[in-house]
Amino acid sequence: MVVYHMDLSSSKFLLGSQFSQLAMVFLIVLVVFLFTEPVISQSNDHAINTNIPIHSFCGSIAPLNPNFFKNRNATLAEIRTKLLNEGVVYATAQDLTAGDSVYAAAQCRNYVSRDECVACFDAGVSILVKCKKGNGAYVVFDNCFIRYEDFSNFYNNPNVVQDGIGTPYSPCGNQSASQPIATFQQVVDGLLKDIRDATPKSSNLYVALTRKIASDNATMYAIGQCPGINKTACQSCMNDAYEKLNGCLPNTEGRYFDMGCFARYSNTPFFNDNQTTDITSVLKGNSSKVPIIAGTVVGLVLLFTILVIWLLYRQRKKAKETQEAADLKGAxxxxxxxxxxxxxxxxxxxxxxxxxxxxxxxxxxxxxxxxxxxxxxxxxxxxxxxxxxxxxxxxxxxxxxxxxxxxxxxxxxxxxxxxxYMPNGSLDRFLWGSRRGTLDWNQRYEIIFGIARGLAHLHNEFHFKIIHRDIKSNNIMLTDDFKPKIADFGLARFLPEDETHVSTKFAGTLGYTAPEYALHGILSDKVDTYSFGVVVLEIISGRRSTDVKSDISSSDYLLEHAWKSYENKLHLNFIDGALMNLNQNQQEHMMKIIEIALLCTQSPASKRPTMSEVVLMLQDGQSLGTRELTRPTYVHNQERRIHIGSIKRSIAADNVSKILNE
The missing domain is CATH 3.30.200.20 (Phosphorylase Kinase; domain 1)
Incomplete structure (x- = not known):
């Protein structure tokens, strides 16, 4: 198996890259810095924390799908967002879009600040995005490391090897100790042993220690850290780290990196003196009987408390699972x-x-x-x-x-x-798509009536008032016998029974959305009534709501064209050309449906009928009653009114329920 290593200290790496790849890297890095919180690198008086990579790897197996790199970049961006939170030094993320799985992890050293952590991460990303061959890569700095793969095993098993990744890396410094070698080696060996033994036993699997070398008035610094693994794996990794770093002696600096741990010692400070870890209780304990007895008592009390909390938690969890099972019944x-x-x-x-x-x-x-x-x-x-x-x-x-x-x-x-599954797809396919003009008037009327009944059920017949907010032709699905089914009402919000409207963030489709919702965010069930009216006009005309009707003298959108045609009693000019061969009764029926659609698009919302009323209006033989029809708001600033009907209608509530549930 060929393993490709990036020599990050050599200019040959950059010279070997293609210009297009460098341009892409520049764009990605630019986007990262433009669209995320600015980070200012903070200097450390006790350390040289420059983000110079010390080791990296780029796999040699090319991904089968270009979406892999898109997912990789999205995953790295998600990790960066997590690292921006104060106190977060280890983060993972994944993106499985289009079947191209990408799993990534990043670890910063506990002694660095948030800004230093993110700065190190940004430096690593600028290197990783250059990796165009492999489906896995990593880069190591003193302050952080970053890794991504097309598998997730490395999260919990750092020893997993795929495409050559997983080999430990242990560079030693090139300067030997100036003080007596024997004394230096004895002090540093004791320091490394403490790091080895204490790191897996510490609460966060991280230890930072210092040791004085009296003979030379010098101080040695060392850390051990295990990112995202368990204590057993940490201990195994730290054992290996100790052996490798001990082999660096008497050099004044050494590093050990594996996917499971990072360890380093140096005579140059790389963390502040006040950031050291107290490992006395971790390694040596206390031989006094009093603390042991006190600890036992405290432990028993703590155990009892945990037991009580656990029992309460189990009880609540069981109740929650029972409720969720009830919530998801049938799905x-x-x-x-x-x-x-x-x-x-x-x-x-x-x-x-x-x-x-x-x-x-x-x-x-x-x-x-x-x-x-x-x-x-x-x-x-x-x-x-x-x-x-x-x-x-x-x-x-x-x-x-x-x-x-x-x-x-x-x-x-x-x-x-x-x-x-709806074999006929969505309604828009039959209005202006591949099957345009194939619906006759009876089919269109049944579709209109079915949409009205579905909306009325959402508004009135369920224990929540459900407002769809995005009724449009491509959200109306058709069965194999052209019966309509409303889709995509999952983003609806619940409207309490005692409220007539709520203000909310706009989430509809322009061209179908009521003015008060699009302009002011005022949401009520009358928003769906408005959208229903627009869809009815689309069904009758065979035109999109945003299409322009162009001729020599005018350029009108659908709603304005509908109003002018109705106002001038030229409704035949409005209907779909595929419906021109209608008899007199059908023409009168269509005229009534146009009136209902225009009623639904009135403003303010109080002028619109409810969907329950619309269902009754659509019934054969039902009169529209005495109503004042006003030019829709979006059409023109000048207000015009037309009075339709002369007989006041009366509808019993039980009749509404009967029709809606047929």
Whole structure:
């Protein structure tokens, strides 16, 4: 196996790189410094903490997919964010996007400040991004080390070897002690033994010590540190470190690096004197019986306290698990690897669509069940919490016009929803996509009516008021017999029964979003009513809400075109050309539906009907009653009103419930 080592002290490394690679490195480093907290390197009067690499490695096995390096850079950026937190000296991260797994870890020495830690990390990243051959690499500095791989074993097993990575590295200094050699070796040997024995026994697997050499009035400095492993592995690694460093004597400096530990001694201070560790109790203990008895009593009290806390914790955990089981009743938990196989490792050929929250893949489970797998992309720390809320929410919602949740999965940074598969895809495909013009009027009316019933169920028939916030044509899925099912209501927020609106961060789609929500963040169920009205106009016209209707005299968006056509009684000019052969009854029916859609787009929101009222309006034989229809806000500043109907309608509440649940 060929192992490629980067000689970081030689200019040949840079000369051998391609210009395009250097340009990419420059861009990545520039982005890191522009989009993260600025870090100012702090000097240390007692140390030379320059970030000069002492060892590095770049693997020789080239990754099969270019996404590997994209994932690597994202993972390193996540680690940097963690290291910016005060007190964090060890961090891991992973990115498994598109099946290209990247696992990374970074360790700073405990004696460095946060700014020194991040500065060292940045120096390491600037080196690692140059590694374009291997699927694993690392770089070691005195202040830190960074490593990434396509496997995670090295987190807990530092001795794992793949593609040559894992070989210990132990450089010795090139200057011999000036004081009596025997005295120097005796003092430093005792220092190294203490480091070896105390590091695995310390609470944080880190020890920093000093020793005076009286004959020369000198001080020796040493540390031992085990990043992210257990005490047993730390002890094994520190035993090796001791043997190697002892072999450096009588030189005044030595280092030992392995994936499991780092150890160093030097006659030059590299940490402050007040940063040393008291190892007296760790190594020697106390022979007095009084402390032993006192310690025993304290230990028993502590044990009893821990037992009580553990019992309470178990009780609460069991109650929580019971509640979560109830929350997720009906939704199956799928294994991540099963979803990988079912989607052919999330291959491009299985992508059904891409939305604001992630990609949707076609999957075949158990070689027969066809489902849709929605892969959610992590953008911030709250995504997992939102995902769990989505699962708990939609696992309870069952309605013929709402897309059903079949299962879910949560694996590391990958979050999935397993949903019903809709063979006809989304509605927009039939309005302006590949199957444009194939829907007749009866099919379009049934789609409109089904969307209305689904929204009314979300607003009124569930124990929470669920507001979708993003109703649009590509969020309406169609069954094989063209029945609509509303998708992507998992990002909805709950509206308490006693509130009429809440202010929240905008999360809709411009062109479908009500003015009060888009401009002021005011969210109510009337926001969905507005979006429904826009979708109805799209279904009737076969045009996108943001498309411009162009002719010699005007350039109108969909909503304005609908209003002008209705106002001038030229509604036939508005409808889809594929629907021109309508009889008189169908034309009158469509005119009524246009009126309902325009009612839904009124402003202010109080002028809009509820979705329960819309369902009743859509029923055959139902009158719209006496209403004042106002020009929609987005169309023109001049307000115009048209009075429709003359008979006041009365609707019984039980009639509403009956229609909604048919």
């Amino acid at each position: 199956v938990h799928y294994n991540y690897k099963d979803l990988q196989l079912a989607t052919n490792y999330f291959g491009e050929e299985n992508i059904l669509g891409r939305g604001g929250f992630g990609e949707v893949f076609k999957a075949t489970l158990d070689d027969k069940n066809v489902v849709a797998v929605k892969k959610l992309q992590l953008h911030h720390a709250r995504v997992k919490e939102e995902f769990e809320n989505e699962v708990k929410l939609i696992s309870h919602v069952h309605h013929r016009n709402l897309l059903r949740l079949l299962g879910w999965s949560s694996e590391g940074s990958d979050l999935f929803l397993v949903l019903e």
